[in-house]
Amino acid sequence: MNAFPKVTIIMATYNRAHFIVETLQTIKNQSFTYWECLIIDDGGSDNTIDVITPIMEQDNRFQFLKRPASYKKGLSGCRNYGLDLAKGDCVIFFDDDDIVHPDNLKTSIEVIEKNNVDFCNYQKMSFVDERPAIKRVSVVIEKYLSREEIEKVAAQKIGLASCTVLWKRQCFNQIRFNESLLYAEEWECYTRIISENFKGIIINNVLYYNRKHPDSNTGKFFRNNAVCRESFTQAILLVVRNLKEKQLLSTSLIRYFVTISKDFAKYNLYENIIIILDLPTFEKLKWQLFYFTLPLRISVYKLKKAFKKI
Missing domain, CATH: 1.10.10 (Arc Repressor Mutant, subunit A)
Structure with a gap:
C-alpha cells in the first residue's frame, strides 16, 4: 500500500461476489497509481472475501474491512467508516458492481489541481450486460459549480451521483452521510457540501459505467420500494431544513x-x-x-x- 496515497477510494459492498472482482480489476488498472481502496463489508453473507483475496494478495492497495457496529448498516454507515479511515488528500466513492474508466482518477485529479477547485464531477453511462466501449479522454469543461447553483443541485437538474465526484477530503471535514437514510443519501449529503460553498467543475466526459440490475437501490426505488421511498422523503426534509x-x-x-x-x-x-x-x-x-x-x-x-x- 502507498504510505501516503493521494486518493482514498471507498467502496461499500454487500453480497456482490458475482460483480466485485470485475470492478476491482478496473480500479487496479487505473493510470493514476497513488491510491488506496477501502472495501467496507456491510455484513454480507456470500463469498466476497474469497473471490477478492487473490486480488488483495497481489495488490496491497486494497483493504477489506468489516463495518463496525458503531456505524449503522447501509451505504452511509460504510462510507462514513471509510471517511474516518481515509489517508488520501482526495476521496471518491465507487460501487461494488460497476466499471471505472482507466483514466478516472488521473483526469479528475488533473482537473482539480489545474483549476484550483474542491471537486470534479464527471459523467456516467449505464449498461446492463455488455461491457461498454472505453473511449479516450479529452477533457471538456461543462461549467463551474458553486453555491450559486444550489437551486439546480437541490432540484436535481444538476446530478451529482454518488460515484461521479472526486472530492478533496476537506469537503468532508465537518460533513458525513446521514446514516438514517437508505436512499438519496448522497444527494442530501452533496447538497450540504455545495451549500457550504465548496467549489467544483463539471466535465462532460464519461469516466464511470454503472451497471443496471433489479437489485440496485435505484431499481428498487422505481419499483416503489417502501424503504427507498420513505428514505427519499426524509432526505427531502433534511435538504429543505438545511437550505x-x-x-x-x-x-x-x-x-x-x-x-x-x-x-x-x-x-x-x-x-x-x-x-x-x-x-x-x-x-x-x-x-x-x-x-x-x-x-x-x-x-x-x-x-x-x-x-x-x-
Whole structure:
C-alpha cells in the first residue's frame, strides 16, 4: 500500500461476489497509481472475501474491512467508516458492481489541481450486460459549480451521483452521510457540501459505467420500494431544513418540493415541509392552495400539450 496515497477510494459492498472482482480489476488498472481502496463489508453473507483475496494478495492497495457496529448498516454507515479511515488528500466513492474508466482518477485529479477547485464531477453511462466501449479522454469543461447553483443541485437538474465526484477530503471535514437514510443519501449529503460553498467543475466526459440490475437501490426505488421511498422523503426534509437555515431556499425551490410532495402524500411530506418552512398564515394558505389545485393544473397542462400536437 502507498504510505501516503493521494486518493482514498471507498467502496461499500454487500453480497456482490458475482460483480466485485470485475470492478476491482478496473480500479487496479487505473493510470493514476497513488491510491488506496477501502472495501467496507456491510455484513454480507456470500463469498466476497474469497473471490477478492487473490486480488488483495497481489495488490496491497486494497483493504477489506468489516463495518463496525458503531456505524449503522447501509451505504452511509460504510462510507462514513471509510471517511474516518481515509489517508488520501482526495476521496471518491465507487460501487461494488460497476466499471471505472482507466483514466478516472488521473483526469479528475488533473482537473482539480489545474483549476484550483474542491471537486470534479464527471459523467456516467449505464449498461446492463455488455461491457461498454472505453473511449479516450479529452477533457471538456461543462461549467463551474458553486453555491450559486444550489437551486439546480437541490432540484436535481444538476446530478451529482454518488460515484461521479472526486472530492478533496476537506469537503468532508465537518460533513458525513446521514446514516438514517437508505436512499438519496448522497444527494442530501452533496447538497450540504455545495451549500457550504465548496467549489467544483463539471466535465462532460464519461469516466464511470454503472451497471443496471433489479437489485440496485435505484431499481428498487422505481419499483416503489417502501424503504427507498420513505428514505427519499426524509432526505427531502433534511435538504429543505438545511437550505432554509442557510437562507438558500428560493420560492421556485419551495414550489419544486411541494410539487414532489404530491407523490408522497402517504408519508405526509407536504405537511412536514410546511412545518419546517414555518410560514406566516397568508404564505401558508398560498402554498396550501397551490398543493391542492396541483392535480387540476397538471391535467390542464396535459390537455394543452395534447391540443398543440393536433
